[in-house]
Amino acid sequence: MVMPTKYSKQMITNICDRLANGESIRSICRDKDMPTWETIRTWLRKKEGFQEEYNRSKQEGIEYMLGDNRAKALETLERAKQGKGKVGLEEAAVLKLLMHDTHWTAGKLVPKVYGDKT
Numbered sequence: 001m002v003m004p005t006k007y008s009k010q011m012i013t014n015i016c017d018r019l020a021n022g023e024s025i026r027s028i029c030r031d032k033d034m035p036t037w038e039t040i041r042t043w044l045r046k047k048e049g050f051q052e053e054y055n056r057s058k059q060e061g062i063e064y065m066l067g068d069n070r071a072k073a074l075e076t077l078e079r080a081k082q083g084k085g086k087v088g089l090e091e092a093a094v095l096k097l098l099m100h101d102t103h104w105t106a107g108k109l110v111p112k113v114y115g116d117k118t
Contacts, residue, residue, distance in 0.1 A: 005035035007043055012050055015040070016057035022064040062106045062114070069095075069102050 106114035
């Protein structure tokens with residue numbers, strides 16, 4: 001049986017720091033020291049200020065992921081230009097999917113910043 005995790009400022013800081021560094025909440029919840037998703041959802045509804053901090057951290061995480069994915073794509077391109085390694089179709093397809101997924105997610109989670117300007 002999983003023991004409930006106690007709410008603490010340190011726990012919230014840890015969760016939000018990891019989110020801001022691009023880690024998914026699903027990945028965070030897998031750690032044995034972390035609360036379950038159900039617990040976090042309860043805290044988001046009931047703990048004052050947590051929803052705002054969580055949202056801000058998610059937005060920072062999106063910024064991080066966009067930059068990280070762009071860097072990966074540019075590194076792959078540079079490697080191919082210098083002939084230091086072949087860029088296979090699979091790698092190119094995965095990079096394209098990763099970029100598309102990150103941009104789509106950013107547009108849905110932070111539409112004012114990353115949404116379609118139609």
